[in-house]
Every structure is written in C-alpha cells, then in structure tokens.
Amino acid sequence: MADNYTFKKSMALFDRAAKVMPGGIYGHESPAILVPGRYPYYVAKAQGSHFWDVDGNKYIDWMCAYGPILLGYGNQEIEKAVQKQRKKAICTSMPADMMVDLAEAMVETVDGMDWAVFAKNGNDATTWAIRVAREHTGRKKILKAKGGYHGVHAWCSAHGGVIDEDHAHIHNFEFNDVESIKYYIDKYPGQIAGIISSPYHHPTFADSQDPHPAFWSRVRDLCDKEGIILIVDDVRAGFRLNIHGSHAHYGFTPDLVCFSKALGHGYPISSCTGREFLRPAAGNVFFTGSFWYNADAYAAALAGLEIMKRDNSIEYMNKIGNMLKDGLYKAAADWGLKIRMSGPPSIPYMIFDNENDFRRMQLFCGECSEHGVFLHPHHNWFVSTAHTEEDVAYTLDVAHQAFKVVKDTFGG
C-alpha cells in the first residue's frame, strides 16, 4: 500500500498561488472546502484511472475531473481523434464541418431530441435552456429542485454578488414531491415557463435521490397540461446512466436536455438538445462564444459517443461501481461503522450514517488520500471505464484502514 505521502511541493505552490489568485485555488477545486493539508493540490500528470500530484504522489482518481473523464485520462482513441482534427483546424472563423456530424450524432443518440447546439460550459447550456423556455412561453417563472446544482450563474447560485432580481422568478420545489410543483402552478397560474432538474437529485452535501417510480411521468403530464417546458440538466449524469440520455433510463421525454462533462472526455464542450416544437424559440435566443465552434472538442465528443456505444461503457461502470459500493459497505461494517451509499453505481455518493458535519468524511478522505486513493468528502464520485477491478481492490484495502482510523477517532 502506498504510504509516506507528503505535500511539501503542493503547499509551496499553493503559497505562490495565494499571492496571485483569490483563495489560491478557487471554485469547486478549492482545497479550503476539501481536505486541507492531506490532499493533492495540483496535478502533474494523469493517465487512465490515476493521477500524480506535484509531490509525485500517485492516486486512484474516483473524481474523474468531476465527471468529464469517463474513458480514462489520456484515452488513446480520443486523443487520436482530437489529434487528427487538430492538424486540420481547431478554432476558426466559421465552424468546422465536424459540427454537423456531431449534431447529427447527438440527435441520433439522445432519445426524443430533434436538434442540438453546442457551447463550452454546462452552465452555458442550462442558462440558455431557461431562456428558450421563457422565449417560447412568454412567461417568466422557472421552477428548480431545491438543492439542485445547475452552475454558478446568478439565477442558480447564491454565492456572492447576487441581487434579488436574479432570483425574482426562480422558485424551488422539492425533488420527488409533485405537490410542491403543483403548489407553484396554482400560486402562479399560467406564469411558469419551465421546470429544470437533474434526472435524479444529486445535491452537494446530501444523499442522492432516485426519482420515485411515478415522479417523472407525473411531472411530464403536468408540463403538458400547463404548457410548461420540461428541462433536464444531464450535465453531471449524462452518459453514465444511459447512452441515450438519463431520461431514457427513467423512461420519460423532456423538452430540452443539457449535456456537458462526459460529452467531451476532458475537452470543453456542452450541448443543449431539444424537441422540434422548440426550434423557433431556440433560433431566437442568441447563443455564441469565441470558442464554441472549436473542433477539437467536437472530435472528442464524436469519437466518445462511438466508443461508449461500442464498448457498452455503462454496463462496465455499473459493475465497477457496484463492486466499490458493496466493498465499502462491507469494509465499514467490519469496524461496526454504518455508511450510506446513494446515487447510481457509476456516480456514487457516500456518507456516514451518523454524520452531520462531514468531519468523519474529511478524515476518511484524508486517510485515503495519504494512501493513494482520491475521494471527495461531500460531493459524489465518478466511475470511469479505466477503473479496474484491481483499482477497486486497492481502494477497498485503503478504505478498510481509513474506516479504522474513523472508528478510532470518533468511536463510531
């Protein structure tokens, strides 16, 4: 088992960073909200299921860059496809022809969708989607699931510099509670433009929730009845539940579906796909950015769709994810600890049953980190096809020891 991990170079680099960047590292990769002092800070190299930090420490990476890496770091087929396109053109004054190929592939791949547009960030797509809903309906109000994450734009974020007007027509329903949606429909009759939600609920700092069996069909019925646009934010879960979109996994058809992360296999791309009746509204909401036509990301996405279909990636990730989940339950139980694992096998979320402040999770993840396993204390993890049964076995060995430390420290 890997041991003697130190973070001297990480810390020195972070000290430099703190001088020239607010907080040293900002955003979701900020160590201040993770496991300070026992965690990798900067990546020097990544390959397959592993990365190495600047101190030379090696980790099995169960975060996969927070989702984009579904086929492993440096996947040779993806790199080859990107390299081929790079020799032709990347960022150009008109789009590369491959944009059309990719749009066709998206329409063919994603259940029930008739067109696609591409951007860079997941948030580009989710924000544009609510504007398409507003454009089509002429209504203002958007319902989102409480705790749901759709990006950092002011309408879906509460973190700094937000003004009342940003949230004036955003209302939070409870995921899985159709009555909480009806409440707003009754309160604001004819005023709801759209409902946006992830396909299953994956709030940060809390258990993931599968949709109840009838939830989505009831929401779909409500939207049809009330003329509300149903938007699925599949940025996080897309291509890890069902290659045809997570809505196919749960058996319903939204009006707009947003993708990013695993669509590009590390290359920046997002997409919004939509149904035919929304094409005019979609054409009316101006959507553009300097790098949105970059062909390297199109090449990666196109190759990725083919590889994921050919290899049945989801079946494999489910197998690995289930091995990890079952093993963690068992390893915790060996020390009399109770944990909860929620979410799909390919996107697991773990927490201690008696945890309410994440101190156990931070200790657990710190122990794992110092022995070569990278896990996140309060965000779901991600499985890739590069993770092997040996990676799971190694992870479980490390986790077993880490659970012991949690037991010794907290007593249970």
Next chain:
Amino acid sequence: MADNYTFKKSMALFDRAAKVMPGGIYGHESPAILVPGRYPYYVAKAQGSHFWDVDGNKYIDWMCAYGPILLGYGNQEIEKAVQKQRKKAICTSMPADMMVDLAEAMVETVDGMDWAVFAKNGNDATTWAIRVAREHTGRKKILKAKGGYHGVHAWCSAHGGVIDEDHAHIHNFEFNDVESIKYYIDKYPGQIAGIISSPYHHPTFADSQDPHPAFWSRVRDLCDKEGIILIVDDVRAGFRLNIHGSHAHYGFTPDLVCFSKALGHGYPISSCTGREFLRPAAGNVFFTGSFWYNADAYAAALAGLEIMKRDNSIEYMNKIGNMLKDGLYKAAADWGLKIRMSGPPSIPYMIFDNENDFRRMQLFCGECSEHGVFLHPHHNWFVSTAHTEEDVAYTLDVAHQAFKVVKDTFGG
C-alpha cells in the same frame, strides 16, 4: 487571382445542418447574418493566415476566428507547448500546476492588476466581474456603454428569452460622454456598483470609437469619488493594442480587466484580473466550471504571452493593419468610392461612407470571398502576426476589383 469559387459542398452540408441545428449555423458564425451563398460555411483546414472551406476554396482570413488567432493558425510554438502539456494532463480533478505559472504571468503582464482567475468564455469573466463589483459595493446598478458587447448573457443581451428583471439595474451611457455617466450617478446616488466598457468602443454594425483624450481619466476620477468599480472588457481588444492590457495603451488603471480571445490562441480560456482591494469580494463570488482548470489552454496562454512579448507582435500587426487600411482607402478612391476605417490598425472596422444598410459591404465581402479574401460585412476584422505583406497585397488586388463591382452596382 483565385477565381471560380463555388459553394456546392458548403450548401449541401448546410442543408444537413439545418435539420439538426436551429438555423443550421447559430450565433455569430451564422451565414444568415453574413453573406449567404457567396461565403464559406464550414472550415476544413486552417494554417497561418489562411483557411480552406469544405469546397476546397482557400481564403486569406482577416477574421482570425473573431480574434483568438493572433499568432496564426496552427502556430508551431503554441502547438508544441500544448502538446507537451497534453501528454501530462488536460482536464483533471485538481488544477494543473501550470495554473499558478499563468496567474503569475498575468499579474506580471497586465498593468496594475494583483490577481487573476480563469474561465472559458469572455462572458464568464464579464458576468463574474459585475458580480464582484456588486459583492464589493453592496450596490445593484451597472452602467455599460450603449451598443457595447459583453457577451450573450441576459444582462448584456436583448436577444430572446430576456425578462425585465435581467436589465432592471443595467443602464446604458454614451461612450465618450462623461455627462451621460454623471446623469446616472446623480439619478441613482450611491447605487452604482460598477461601470463596464471595452477600452475603446467597438459596437457591431457601427464605427469604432477611440476614447477622447480625457475620457478614461475622468471616468477613473468619477469612480474613485463615488466608490464605483471600473471594469474593462478587454476580451476583444486584449493583446492587440498593448501587451500590458489595452488600459495601458490609453493610460489608466481599471479595477477589473477581463480577457479571453487572443489570450488562448484558439484554446478556450478567459480571465478576470483585479486589484488587491477586490480580492476578498472576488473570493466570495463562487466561480467554477467543469473545464476551467484545463491545462492545455493554460499552456497555450503562457507560451503565447512569452511569444507576443519576445516578438513585439503588436508592432508588426500595426504595420500590417496600417498597410491594409491605407491600401483600402486608396483602392476605394480609385473608383471614386468613399470608405471609413475606424478602430486600431490591428482591429480595423470598414464601412462605406454613404452606407446605411450594409448592402454595399455585403456585396464587397461577397466579391472578396469569391476571390479568396475573407472579410466581415458588419463586424470589425482582426490582424494576426501570420498575415504577410503579400497577404495585404493580394487582399488589396481583390478589394480593388470588389470596389469596382460595388461602383458598378450602386453607382457610388
């Protein structure tokens, strides 16, 4: 001179695209708003100052992908730096160490700025900047120059799905008119959080305007007096006027400066740099995205800063831009046509003096396109260091003939 350009494959591909994308091509690269039928639609290859469309037509490209390409397509030094980093890591679970190097380089390069953050789109940076201004001041209102472009987000766009609340606290002053700024300061005392503007005014569909000699110093004084955050959107002009930021060219120091486009040389990146006193507010406004820590773009940006400094790229682009400008004036005059060229030499904007509907510009650009010169009918153009004196000479030959067609068609 190149001739016999046809667009058969372009049209066939566009027909396919129209089935699977709203409008076939959306956003700023939509041919519907450019020169339909006589214009390249899709890029097959790009190298140096040229690109080839899917019909095999070759063009001298004076748009440079709308700005990002400052060192030419496929610049070997940039590609080498990117390739080196790609072999290590691109998109990872923690940032690459190169993020720190780039932040240090930005702080060293950009006049008066103490920290930097990175994102993907220019609009990521401009929207975040106004939130930092709101966070710091606790005020709501933002003044922007009328006609100024800061991206497609609802606060700075009027194109589809925008609701009143998006613009409730956004007010438009007239660029170069300090009184129009004072008007809002008097009307909303103590309520203005920030003023955002490009360093010189480059509205689409209109002449560029240099700032009057005293404009920025007077705006700076007003901001200091009123506690207003001064934000420069240098996304379009950055690194084409002054390597230290366009504010250095005009001799003033803003509080926040946003970059993108030429920062990444085709690789997706944007940045907001800021002054020390804004560091706490910057740390409070959560800013993140799946691909914001991608190291290939950091590598491109870092290499690019070094190359641009070493080669004094701006001096060369000014020379080429001035040759182009002088030559176009002369070529138009040969047919008795009057044109206006505005903006800096490296970012020229051309229009016919007696034009009010862009039909002359569309004809002119269509003629140029069919003879191998790619120009835009209503958006400024961009010069790169890959453009040669031969490119200018060729362009002027083509333009000369195109002016004749304008003369023959419109009589003047």
